[in-house]
Amino acid sequence: MTFEGLQRRARDEWQALSESAVPLIQVGTATCGRSAGASAVVDALREALQREATPALIMEVGCIGLCFAEPLVTIRKPGRPAVCYGHVNPERATQLVSEYLLRDNPLADWALGTVGEGRIEGIPELFETPVLRPQVRRILRNCGFIDPTNILHYVARGGYTGLVRALGMARGQIIDEIRRAGLRGRGGAGFPTWRKWQFCLEAPGEPKYVVCNADEGDPGAFMNRSLLESDPHSVLEGLLIDGYTVGAREGYIYCRAEYPLALERLHNALAQMREQGLVGENILGSGFSFDIHIKEGAGAFVCGEETALLASIEGRRGMPRPRPPFPATSGLWGKPTVINNVETLASVSLILQKGAEWFAEYGSEKSKGTKTFALVGKVKRAGLIEVPLGITLRDIVYGIGGGILGDKRFKAVQTGGPSGGCLPEALLDSPVDYESLTTAGSIMGSGGMVVMDEDTCMVDVARYFLDFTQKESCGECVPCRLGTKQMMDILTDITEGKGREGDVELLQEVALAVKKGSLCGLGQTAPNPVLTTIRYFRDEYEAHEQGRCPSKVCKALIRYRIVADKCKGCQICLRACPVGAISGERRQVHTIDVGKCIRCGVCLEVCPARFGAVECVTGQ
Amino acid sequence: MKTLRLTIDGVTVTAREGMSVLEAALEAGIYIPHLCHHPDLKPVGVCRLCLVEIAGRGMTISCKTPVEEGMVVKTESPDIELARRVAVELLIVNHHADCLSCAKDGACKLQEIARYVGIEEERLQRLRRTTRSLPVDSSNPFFLRDPNRCVLCGICVRTCEEIVGASAIDYAFRGYATVISTLGNRPIVQSRCESCGECVARCPVGALVPRQERNPAREVRSVCAYCGVGCGLYLGVRGNQVVRVRGAAESPVNRGRLCVKGRYGHGYIGHPERLTTPLIKRDGRFVEASWDEALDLVAARLAGYRGDQFAALTSARCTNEENYLLQKFTRAVMGTHNIDHCARL
Amino acid sequence: MHDRIDAILSSYGRDRANLIPILQSVQAELGYLSEEAMLRIADYLGVPESQVYGVASFYAQFRFTPTGRNRIMVCRGTACHVRGAPRILDEIQQVLNIREGETTSDMEYTLETVACIGCCALSPCMMINREVYAKLTPTKVREVFSKGGQEQ
Missing domain, CATH: 1.20.1440.230 (NADH-ubiquinone oxidoreductase 51kDa subunit, iron-sulphur binding domain)
Incomplete structure (x- = not known):
C-alpha cells in the first residue's frame, strides 16, 4: 500500500471513531493506570454495559499524565465534548454508565474537565485547569488520546509524515533542520542532536548503527515509559529518520526489562510497521532499507551510559569505556553509531512533521522546545507533564503541581536523578533549562523531578x-x-x-x-x-x-513516645506494634519501650487523628 | 615509524606515533603513577591514577591518550593531586592492611604509588576502612588468589584473555561487590586455568602470589629444559638452589612467557632423587656406573642388531644437533628408518 | 533440564550478542541460572564460561539460586523513598521474616528491590509478580500478605 492509501484508511477509521454514534469510553491503562486499578475499572465498565444492554465502545489508551487522579476514564457521547473523570474505581465506573450514559447526568463532581468542542455545565475545560494550562502538549500530544496498539491512530494524527518528508530530503538538509530547531539531547547532558548526527554521517566505516536509549533508569523518572506505552510510533518514526539521515541500515531500541508493558507495545508497534512497509526493505518505495531490533535490558542503571549500553547490546558486561573515541566514530561493534534518547527521537519526528521553526517557538535561547518531566514526590498533583523549556521551578511545583501535599513547607526539588542535585526554595524562580540547572549544581537529566517537603531529611x-x-x-x-x-x-x-x-x-x-x-x-x-x-x-x-534529625527521618536519631495527657488507652497502637514494644492496660496511659522499639512508626500511623497521642521526637 | 615531539613538564620528549602519553613519559624516564597499565596489554584506563593535564584539553588519563606532535603535557596540578591522592587513599583503606606478611612487599605497585603520592596517616584515619574479608583461593598448587589484596586493575583478566587465550577468569558482579572470578566463583583449579602463572607474574599487588617462591640471590639466563620450543628464562638461584624462574622478555621465542612446567616445574633440579650418574642393572638391581661403562655396554649390545630389529625414539628436549646425530646413526649405522620423537621424553 | 536448555539455545544464533537474551530465556524457563546451564550456554556460544558468569552476575535481573513462587519487588525509586519506601521494606522483612534478596523457607516469596518501577506518582509501591501495589503503608503491607498477595 502507498503511504497515501495508509493515510486514507487511518483518516477514515479516526473519523468513524470521532463521529461514532455510540458513546466512546477511553480508559488509561498504562502502567500507572493499571497500578491504580484501571484493569478492574475496565472490567466493571464492560459488565455494566452488558447488564444495561447499552452499546458503547471501550478503548484502552495510554497515559494522559494526570497520575494523581488515576484511574482515568474519558467518556464522549455523540455530539458532546468528552468528559474526563478521575479517581474512578469499579463502583464509580458502574455509576458512570448508569448515570451519564443512561440518564445523561454527567456527574460533574467527579469530572476533571472536558475535552473537545462544546461545554457541559459545571465542568471546566480540561486544558484550562491549573494542572494543564501552563503545559504545552507536543511530545505528549497523543498520549491518552489514541490507542497505542493501533498504528492507524498515530497516522491519522499526522504520524509518519515526518518520515515521508525526510525521505524526500538530502541528509544534510535534515541535519540542518534539526540544527535550526535547536534540539538538544533529552537524555540529560543536552548535547546538540544535529552535531551527533553530523559526526556519525561523516565518520568513515560501514555499516552504521542508530540506537534508541530507552533504558530510563533514574529513580523517580518515567517519562520515557509513559511515552513508549502511550505513543510508541512517535519514537520509532524518529529512529527511522535518524537511521536514514546518518546512513544506517539497522537500529536498536534498548529498553529496560522493568518496563514490560513498554516492551510489549514496542513489539506490537514494530509488527504493525512491518505490515505497512514502514520498516524492512525499500521503505515506502524510497529505496531506503532499515530494520529495527528491540533489546531488553537486564537491570543495570549504568547501561543508560551510552558506551555501557553498547557493551550490553554486544552481550558484554555493561561497563563504560573511556571516550574518545566517541560512539559516533566507534560505537556498536566498533562502527559509527548514534545513540539518542526516547524523547529526543520523538522530538525529531515532530520537527520533521511540523518544521524547525514550529519546534523552536517555545523554549529559551539555548534550550529550545518543550520537555517532559515526571513531577513526583511530596506534591499534590503528581504526574507526567510537558512544559516549554525556560519555565520556572515555581510554576511547575506550585502551578502545575498545586503545591505541597498537606500544605507542608517546601524544602527542595530534586532534578536529574542520581546525577542531579537538590535545589532549595531560593532557586524556585530559576528557569528550567540546561545551563541554569547546571549552574545550580544539578542537571536537567532525563526529566525526573522529585519534590521534597519539611519531612524529607x-x-x-x-x-x-x-x-x-x-x-x-x-x-x-x-x-x-x-x-x-x-x-x-x-x-x-x-x-x-x-x-x-x-x-x-x-x-x-x-x-x-x-x-x-x-x-x-x-x-x-x-x-x-x-x-x-x-x-x-x-x-x-x-x-x-549534634544528634538531631530535624525532619525526623533518620531512625537512629528519633524516638516515638506517647503523650500521657492525650493517650486514651485504646490499645490500638499496642496491638499494631509489630515487636510488642508498647505496654499499658485498657484506659490506662500506654508507654513505649525504647529498647524494643524498631522505629517503624506504625503506632503513629494508627493512633486515631482525634487523639494524636503518639509523637516522634529527635535530639537529647 | 614516525617520531613525534611533545613536551612533558617542560621537557621535550621524542615518541613514536601510536604510543600513549604514559608510554612516552615512562620511556623518557618521567614517572606517572599507574596501576592498570601493563606494557604487554591493551590499555583500559580504569585505575584513573595516570592523570595528566593536556593543554587545550584539560585533565585526562595518559594511558589512553595517543601522543600528538607538539602536545603539551603536565603531570602535576592541584586537580590531579586531589583526584589521585583520594583514589590512592581509597585503595589503601580498602586493601589488606598488613604489608609485612605480604609476598609482594617491596615489589608492590600500590606501595610504589603510595610512596610517590605520600601517604599521611591522619588523612587515612578519617576514611572508613573496609570491614570485608573474602576467602582466599588456595586450590592451585602453584599460586594463591587473595581477593582482599586485589585492586581490580584487571591485568590478570586481560592477561588470561589477550596473552594466554584461556579466559579462565573475568570480572564478576559490580560496584563495590566486583571481584575477579571463575564461573560461580569456583576454586581456580576447577576452571580452564592452565596454571601458567602469566597472571601471577603480572599482578601488581599481592592478590596473586606464587606459593613456593623466594627472592633469589642472583639470576642465571638459561633455556627451558622441558620442550622443544626453547623458551628463554632466568633461573633465580640462592646458593646452588633454584628458587624462582621467570621468563626472559628479550627472548624472541617466548617474549617472557612461560608455561606451567617452565615456570613452576623446576623442583627436579635440586631433587634428592634426581639421577646424577648412569645406572646399570646388575643382578636384578640398578647400580651406579660411569658414562664410559654405560656407553661401552650400549655399544656392545647394539652390535648384535641391525635393520628393522632396531628403533629409536628421541626427544624434542634434545638440541637439533643431538637429534640430527641420532637419526643419522639410526639410518646410516643401524640401517632403518625406525625413528620418531616425543616432546614429553 | 538439558533438553529444556538445548531447546532454548537452538532458537538463537551462535552469536555473542545473543548472550543476554539467552540468559533471560533460560532464567524464564528454569527460574534461575544454574552453573550447569551457564556452562552449556558458554559451550553453545563459544564464550568462556567465566565471561558468561561475568555478564550474568553484572545484571540485577539474573539469579543463581532458585526463587520463590512469587517475586516481590519493592521499588527503591526516589519518589518512593521520600514517601516512605524504607518503612515498607522493613515491614515486609518483618512480616515474612526474610531479608532483601532472600526467599522464604516455604519457597513462597522472594524479596527483592528494584531501581524504580516507574509508578512514582503512586508511591510508595511494590510489585508482586506483574501486579503493582500502590500508595502503600506498613498497615497495607500487612493486609496484602495476610490475604496472600500472589492471588490478587
Missing part, C-alpha cells in the same frame, strides 16, 4: 542516592567504585549519629575527587546529590552531627 536523601549509585556503579574504575561506597559509608554514619568531626569536609573532598577522576558520567555526576545538599542544606548536616 536531606542527609538521608544524599545517603539514598549514594546507596543507589554505589550499588549501580559498574565497579570498573577506582574513584567511582570506592568513592561512592566511601561517601555512602560516611553518610550512613552521619544519619546514624556516628558522624565524626570533619566529615562534611571529607565528603566534599571525596566528592570532588570522584567527580574529577571517574571514567564515565555515572561517577562524574554521582557526587552531585552530596555536593548540593551540603551547599544548600548544610544546617541539616550540622544538626545530625
Whole structure:
C-alpha cells in the first residue's frame, strides 16, 4: 500500500471513531493506570454495559499524565465534548454508565474537565485547569488520546509524515533542520542532536548503527515509559529518520526489562510497521532499507551510559569505556553509531512533521522546545507533564503541581536523578533549562523531578542516592567504585549519629575527587546529590552531627513516645506494634519501650487523628 | 615509524606515533603513577591514577591518550593531586592492611604509588576502612588468589584473555561487590586455568602470589629444559638452589612467557632423587656406573642388531644437533628408518 | 533440564550478542541460572564460561539460586523513598521474616528491590509478580500478605 492509501484508511477509521454514534469510553491503562486499578475499572465498565444492554465502545489508551487522579476514564457521547473523570474505581465506573450514559447526568463532581468542542455545565475545560494550562502538549500530544496498539491512530494524527518528508530530503538538509530547531539531547547532558548526527554521517566505516536509549533508569523518572506505552510510533518514526539521515541500515531500541508493558507495545508497534512497509526493505518505495531490533535490558542503571549500553547490546558486561573515541566514530561493534534518547527521537519526528521553526517557538535561547518531566514526590498533583523549556521551578511545583501535599513547607526539588542535585526554595524562580540547572549544581537529566517537603531529611536523601549509585556503579574504575561506597559509608554514619568531626569536609573532598577522576558520567555526576545538599542544606548536616534529625527521618536519631495527657488507652497502637514494644492496660496511659522499639512508626500511623497521642521526637 | 615531539613538564620528549602519553613519559624516564597499565596489554584506563593535564584539553588519563606532535603535557596540578591522592587513599583503606606478611612487599605497585603520592596517616584515619574479608583461593598448587589484596586493575583478566587465550577468569558482579572470578566463583583449579602463572607474574599487588617462591640471590639466563620450543628464562638461584624462574622478555621465542612446567616445574633440579650418574642393572638391581661403562655396554649390545630389529625414539628436549646425530646413526649405522620423537621424553 | 536448555539455545544464533537474551530465556524457563546451564550456554556460544558468569552476575535481573513462587519487588525509586519506601521494606522483612534478596523457607516469596518501577506518582509501591501495589503503608503491607498477595 502507498503511504497515501495508509493515510486514507487511518483518516477514515479516526473519523468513524470521532463521529461514532455510540458513546466512546477511553480508559488509561498504562502502567500507572493499571497500578491504580484501571484493569478492574475496565472490567466493571464492560459488565455494566452488558447488564444495561447499552452499546458503547471501550478503548484502552495510554497515559494522559494526570497520575494523581488515576484511574482515568474519558467518556464522549455523540455530539458532546468528552468528559474526563478521575479517581474512578469499579463502583464509580458502574455509576458512570448508569448515570451519564443512561440518564445523561454527567456527574460533574467527579469530572476533571472536558475535552473537545462544546461545554457541559459545571465542568471546566480540561486544558484550562491549573494542572494543564501552563503545559504545552507536543511530545505528549497523543498520549491518552489514541490507542497505542493501533498504528492507524498515530497516522491519522499526522504520524509518519515526518518520515515521508525526510525521505524526500538530502541528509544534510535534515541535519540542518534539526540544527535550526535547536534540539538538544533529552537524555540529560543536552548535547546538540544535529552535531551527533553530523559526526556519525561523516565518520568513515560501514555499516552504521542508530540506537534508541530507552533504558530510563533514574529513580523517580518515567517519562520515557509513559511515552513508549502511550505513543510508541512517535519514537520509532524518529529512529527511522535518524537511521536514514546518518546512513544506517539497522537500529536498536534498548529498553529496560522493568518496563514490560513498554516492551510489549514496542513489539506490537514494530509488527504493525512491518505490515505497512514502514520498516524492512525499500521503505515506502524510497529505496531506503532499515530494520529495527528491540533489546531488553537486564537491570543495570549504568547501561543508560551510552558506551555501557553498547557493551550490553554486544552481550558484554555493561561497563563504560573511556571516550574518545566517541560512539559516533566507534560505537556498536566498533562502527559509527548514534545513540539518542526516547524523547529526543520523538522530538525529531515532530520537527520533521511540523518544521524547525514550529519546534523552536517555545523554549529559551539555548534550550529550545518543550520537555517532559515526571513531577513526583511530596506534591499534590503528581504526574507526567510537558512544559516549554525556560519555565520556572515555581510554576511547575506550585502551578502545575498545586503545591505541597498537606500544605507542608517546601524544602527542595530534586532534578536529574542520581546525577542531579537538590535545589532549595531560593532557586524556585530559576528557569528550567540546561545551563541554569547546571549552574545550580544539578542537571536537567532525563526529566525526573522529585519534590521534597519539611519531612524529607536531606542527609538521608544524599545517603539514598549514594546507596543507589554505589550499588549501580559498574565497579570498573577506582574513584567511582570506592568513592561512592566511601561517601555512602560516611553518610550512613552521619544519619546514624556516628558522624565524626570533619566529615562534611571529607565528603566534599571525596566528592570532588570522584567527580574529577571517574571514567564515565555515572561517577562524574554521582557526587552531585552530596555536593548540593551540603551547599544548600548544610544546617541539616550540622544538626545530625549534634544528634538531631530535624525532619525526623533518620531512625537512629528519633524516638516515638506517647503523650500521657492525650493517650486514651485504646490499645490500638499496642496491638499494631509489630515487636510488642508498647505496654499499658485498657484506659490506662500506654508507654513505649525504647529498647524494643524498631522505629517503624506504625503506632503513629494508627493512633486515631482525634487523639494524636503518639509523637516522634529527635535530639537529647 | 614516525617520531613525534611533545613536551612533558617542560621537557621535550621524542615518541613514536601510536604510543600513549604514559608510554612516552615512562620511556623518557618521567614517572606517572599507574596501576592498570601493563606494557604487554591493551590499555583500559580504569585505575584513573595516570592523570595528566593536556593543554587545550584539560585533565585526562595518559594511558589512553595517543601522543600528538607538539602536545603539551603536565603531570602535576592541584586537580590531579586531589583526584589521585583520594583514589590512592581509597585503595589503601580498602586493601589488606598488613604489608609485612605480604609476598609482594617491596615489589608492590600500590606501595610504589603510595610512596610517590605520600601517604599521611591522619588523612587515612578519617576514611572508613573496609570491614570485608573474602576467602582466599588456595586450590592451585602453584599460586594463591587473595581477593582482599586485589585492586581490580584487571591485568590478570586481560592477561588470561589477550596473552594466554584461556579466559579462565573475568570480572564478576559490580560496584563495590566486583571481584575477579571463575564461573560461580569456583576454586581456580576447577576452571580452564592452565596454571601458567602469566597472571601471577603480572599482578601488581599481592592478590596473586606464587606459593613456593623466594627472592633469589642472583639470576642465571638459561633455556627451558622441558620442550622443544626453547623458551628463554632466568633461573633465580640462592646458593646452588633454584628458587624462582621467570621468563626472559628479550627472548624472541617466548617474549617472557612461560608455561606451567617452565615456570613452576623446576623442583627436579635440586631433587634428592634426581639421577646424577648412569645406572646399570646388575643382578636384578640398578647400580651406579660411569658414562664410559654405560656407553661401552650400549655399544656392545647394539652390535648384535641391525635393520628393522632396531628403533629409536628421541626427544624434542634434545638440541637439533643431538637429534640430527641420532637419526643419522639410526639410518646410516643401524640401517632403518625406525625413528620418531616425543616432546614429553 | 538439558533438553529444556538445548531447546532454548537452538532458537538463537551462535552469536555473542545473543548472550543476554539467552540468559533471560533460560532464567524464564528454569527460574534461575544454574552453573550447569551457564556452562552449556558458554559451550553453545563459544564464550568462556567465566565471561558468561561475568555478564550474568553484572545484571540485577539474573539469579543463581532458585526463587520463590512469587517475586516481590519493592521499588527503591526516589519518589518512593521520600514517601516512605524504607518503612515498607522493613515491614515486609518483618512480616515474612526474610531479608532483601532472600526467599522464604516455604519457597513462597522472594524479596527483592528494584531501581524504580516507574509508578512514582503512586508511591510508595511494590510489585508482586506483574501486579503493582500502590500508595502503600506498613498497615497495607500487612493486609496484602495476610490475604496472600500472589492471588490478587
